[in-house]
Amino acid sequence: xxxxxxxxxxxxxxxxxxxxxxxxxxxxxxxxxxxxxxxxxxxxxxxxxxxxxxxxxxxxxxxxxxxxxxxxxxxxxxxxxxxxxxxxxxxxxxxxxxxxxxxxxxxxxxxxxx
Amino acid sequence: xxxxxxxxxxxxxxxxxxxxxxxxxxxxxxxxxxxxxxxxxxxxxxxxxxxxxxxxxxxxxxxxxxxxxxxxxxxxxxxxxxxxxxxxxxxxxxxxxxxxxxxxxxxxxxxxxxxx
Numbered sequence: 322x323x324x325x326x327x328x329x330x331x332x333x334x335x336x337x338x339x340x341x342x343x344x345x346x347x348x349x350x351x352x353x354x355x356x357x358x359x360x361x362x363x364x365x366x367x368x369x370x371x372x373x374x375x376x377x378x379x380x381x382x383x384x385x386x387x388x389x390x391x392x393x394x395x396x397x398x399x400x401x402x403x404x405x406x407x408x409x410x411x412x413x414x415x416x417x418x419x420x421x422x423x424x425x426x427x428x429x430x431x432x433x434x435x
Numbered sequence: 436x437x438x439x440x441x442x443x444x445x446x447x448x449x450x451x452x453x454x455x456x457x458x459x460x461x462x463x464x465x466x467x468x469x470x471x472x473x474x475x476x477x478x479x480x481x482x483x484x485x486x487x488x489x490x491x492x493x494x495x496x497x498x499x500x501x502x503x504x505x506x507x508x509x510x511x512x513x514x515x516x517x518x519x520x521x522x523x524x525x526x527x528x529x530x531x532x533x534x535x536x537x538x539x540x541x542x543x544x545x546x547x548x549x550x551x
Binding site for chain 2: 352354356361362363364365366369371379380409411413415417418419420421422423424426428429
């Protein structure tokens with residue numbers, strides 16, 4: 322089954338404790354991105370990757386890191402999480418970034434930083 | 436920068452009735468794409484419908500259709516014969532065809548409740 326898999330689905334952590342949210346897609350997609358969803362703000366792009374070893378900042382990159390060492394994986398790293406990073410996070414992938422190609426989303430990760 | 440505005444935080448409709456969700460956007464680009472995504476309580480983001488800006492014909496997908504008014508920068512979603520399974524949050528989204536490659540800009544979302 323074609324899908325984007327995120328783990329974990331729920332995570333509660335403490336301020337300053339490094340964490341990684343994993344994202345993997347099995348559709349051989351080139352373009353991958355991370356979004357955060359907050360009430361009243363919709364979804365906002367954090368980082369994106371156009372292909373292996375090519376990543377760039379989205380609209381809200383502060384406090385996050387990403388890497389794209391393999392085409393299928395695009396982990397999101399919070400090296401020192403803070404309470405303002407409490408949010409719902411989505412990984413998405415698409416065949417390419419252009420021509421309005423459909424983005425496929427993971428199931429979301431609910432992160433709480435206390 | 437592009438912006439997307441959904442001015443209706445919540446809407447409700449009776450089963451089998453028709454409801455329209457509003458969306459406006461702001462862009463100086465001429466080549467772009469517009470989307471409606473559905474997010475049920477499961478949190479899964481599901482593509483409902485897609486519209487290319489260069490196409491004048493409004494997109495339709497079964498009970499879902501859009502009213503795309505390019506000059507007014509308006510992109511509303513009409514749901515006909517509403518069903519209980521349509522209860523969800525709906526997001527309008529914009530994608531530039533040129534720069535900002537692949538980035539989706541989302542509106543704030545509209546929570547739709549379908550009542551039996």
